Amino acid sequence: MKEKLLIVDDAELNRVVLEELLSPEYETICACGGREAIEIMERERENLALVLLDVMMPDMDGYEVLEYMNFNGVLKRTPAIMVTGADSAEDEEKCLRMGAMDFVRKPYVTDVVKRRVKNVVELYRYQNGLEEVLEQKAETLSNVNEIIVAVLTSVLETKTTESREHIQRVRLYTRELLKFLYEHSDDKNGLTPQTIETICIASVLHDIGELLIPERILRERASDLTDEERLIWQQHTVKGCQLIEPLKNIENKDYIRYCYNICRSHHEKWDGSGFPDRLVGDDIPICAQAVGLAHSYDEMIVSKGYTHEQAVERIHDGVFHSFSPVLVETFQLVADDFRLILEKNPESEK
Amino acid sequence: MEIETMNRAGIDYQDGLRRMSGNEALYHKFLKKFLQDESLIRLKDCLSEGDMEGVYEAAHTLKGTSGTLGMYELSDCCDEVCKKLRNKEADFDIDSVYNRYDAAVKAIEEME
Numbered sequence: 313m314k315e316k317l318l319i320v321d322d323a324e325l326n327r328v329v330l331e332e333l334l335s336p337e338y339e340t341i342c343a344c345g346g347r348e349a350i351e352i353m354e355r356e357r358e359n360l361a362l363v364l365l366d367v368m369m370p371d372m373d374g375y376e377v378l379e380y381m382n383f384n385g386v387l388k389r390t391p392a393i394m395v396t397g398a399d400s401a402e403d404e405e406k407c408l409r410m411g412a413m414d415f416v417r418k419p420y421v422t423d424v425v426k427r428r429v430k431n432v433v434e435l436y437r438y439q440n441g442l443e444e445v446l447e448q449k450a451e452t453l454s455n456v457n458e459i460i461v462a463v464l465t466s467v468l469e470t471k472t473t474e475s476r477e478h479i480q481r482v483r484l485y486t487r488e489l490l491k492f493l494y495e496h497s498d499d500k501n502g503l504t505p506q507t508i509e510t511i512c513i514a515s516v517l518h519d520i521g522e523l524l525i526p527e528r529i530l531r532e533r534a535s536d537l538t539d540e541e542r543l544i545w546q547q548h549t550v551k552g553c554q555l556i557e558p559l560k561n562i563e564n565k566d567y568i569r570y571c572y573n574i575c576r577s578h579h580e581k582w583d584g585s586g587f588p589d590r591l592v593g594d595d596i597p598i599c600a601q602a603v604g605l606a607h608s609y610d611e612m613i614v615s616k617g618y619t620h621e622q623a624v625e626r627i628h629d630g631v632f633h634s635f636s637p638v639l640v641e642t643f644q645l646v647a648d649d650f651r652l653i654l655e656k657n658p659e660s661e662k
Numbered sequence: 663m664e665i666e667t668m669n670r671a672g673i674d675y676q677d678g679l680r681r682m683s684g685n686e687a688l689y690h691k692f693l694k695k696f697l698q699d700e701s702l703i704r705l706k707d708c709l710s711e712g713d714m715e716g717v718y719e720a721a722h723t724l725k726g727t728s729g730t731l732g733m734y735e736l737s738d739c740c741d742e743v744c745k746k747l748r749n750k751e752a753d754f755d756i757d758s759v760y761n762r763y764d765a766a767v768k769a770i771e772e773m774e
Contacts, residue, residue, distance in 0.1 A: 322719075322723060323699075323701070323723040323726055323727050324699070325692065325695055325696060325699050325727040325730070325731075326726060326727055326730060328692070328695060329692055329730055332688065332691075332692075368722055368726075370719045397725075397726075418726050418729055418730065419681060419726070419729030419730040419731075419732075419737070420681065420730065421680065421681045422681055422682055422683045423683050426683075
C-alpha cells in the first residue's frame with residue numbers, strides 16, 4: 313500500500329509538479345491553502361506519512377499550519393517538510409525551530425525533493441514502527457511479570473504466613489488508592505497510570521524479606537513475640553532489600569526502585585515511629601505509604617478480626633499515626649472498593 | 663525547438679530540465695501547463711483595483727512557478743516587484759514582468 317502525502321501549495325502549477333513527481337511512489341492529496349490542509353489533516357489523522365508545506369500562502373501561511381500541527385500533536389507522527397523561498401535563510405531557521413523536519417528551497421530540483429521526502433518518510437516509518445514495537449514489548453513484559461508474580465506468590469505462600477489472597481488484595485487496594493490519588497489530587501506525587509501499574513506489581517514483593525526470617529517467629533502471634541524476636545521480625549524489611557539489591561541491573565529500573573522502597577519502607581509511619589529507618593512524613597516514598605495502608609487494613613480484618621467499619625474507623629482516627637492525612641482521606645473515599653476487593657478475594661480455608 | 667530560442671526568451675532550458683530530473687516530456691508538459699497559469703491575470707486585476715496585497719501574492723506565486731520551470735529572468739523580475747512591495751515602495755517595474763512573461767509564453771507556444 314502506498315503511503316499518503318499531503319501537498320499544500322497555493323499555486324496550482326507547483327501542486328501539479330509535486331504531485332507528478334511524487335505520485336509514482338506515494339498516494340498524493342493536495343490542498344490549495346492552510347485551511348484546506350487542516351481540514352484534510354483532521355480527516356486523515358494518522359494516515360498521512362508526510363506533509364509538504366509551502367510557507368508563503370495567502371489565506372493561512374505555512375507557519376500557521378505548522379503551529380497547528382505542533383499544537384495538536386500531529387507532528388509527532390506526521391512530519392512536515394517546508395517549501396521556502398530561495399533567499400530566506402531566516403525562514404529556514406524559523407521552520408526548523410517550529411518543528412519542521414526539513415525544508416526544500418524554491419525553485420526546487422525535483423530529485424532533491426524526492427530524496428528529502430523519501431528520507432523523512434522512512435525515518436518516521438521507522439520511528440512510528442519502533443513505537444509500536446515498544447508497545448508490544450511492554451505488553452509481553454507485563455505478561456512475563458504476571459508469571460513471575462504468580463511464582464513468587466506461590467513461594468511466599470509456602471514459606472511465610474502470607475497468603476496468596478493477601479498478596480493479591482494488597483496489590484488491588486494499592487491500585488485503588490493510587491488511582492484515586494492520581495485522578496483527584498493536585499499533587500500527583502509523580503504518579504502516572506504507568507507508574508501505578510508498576511507499583512502494583514512491585515507491591516507483591518512487600519514481605520519477600522520474610523523468607524529470611526525464621527519460620528518460628530513468623531508463626532508466632534505478634535503480641536506474643538519477645539522484644540528480641542520482634543526486632544528480628546522487623547528485619548524483614550531490610551532483608552527484603554538485600555534480596556532485591558542484586559536485581560539492580562535489570563532493564564526496568566523503576567520496577568526495582570519501587571520494589572526496594574516498598575520492601576524497606578512499608579512499615580514506616582507518618583509520625584516517624586515506624587521501622588527500619590524511622591522516616592517521617594513524605595520522606596516515606598508514596599508507593600510504600602500506599603502499600604503500608606493497604607497492608608494494615610488487610611491485617612486488621614483478616615488477622616486481628618476487626619470488621620470493615622472498625623478498620624475504617626481506626627485508620628480514620630489515626631490510631632497509629634501511621635498515614636498521611638491525604639492518604640487517609642483518600643482511603644475514606646475508596647473504602648467501599650476495599651470492602652469489595654476483600655469480598656471478592658476472601659482467604660481460602662486451609 | 664532550439665535551446666537558443668528558449669534561452670533568448672528567458673528560459674534556462676538546460677537548468678529547467680535538470681530540475682525535472684532530465685525528463686524532457688515532463689518538462690514540456692509543465693511548460694505547457696504554465697500557459698494556463700492565472701497568476702499574471704490576477705496580478706493585472708489586482709493592480710487595476712489598487713489591491714497591492716493581491717499584487718504581492720500574485721507576483722510571489724508567479725515567482726515560484728516560473729522559478730520551478732527555469733524562467734529565471736521572469737522569476738527575478740517578480741522577486742524585484744515583491745521586494746519593492748514589501749518595502750512599500752511604489753516604483754516597482756511591472757512592465758519588465760509583463761515583457762518577460764510574454765516572451766516566455768511566446769517561446770512555449772512555439773515549442774513543438
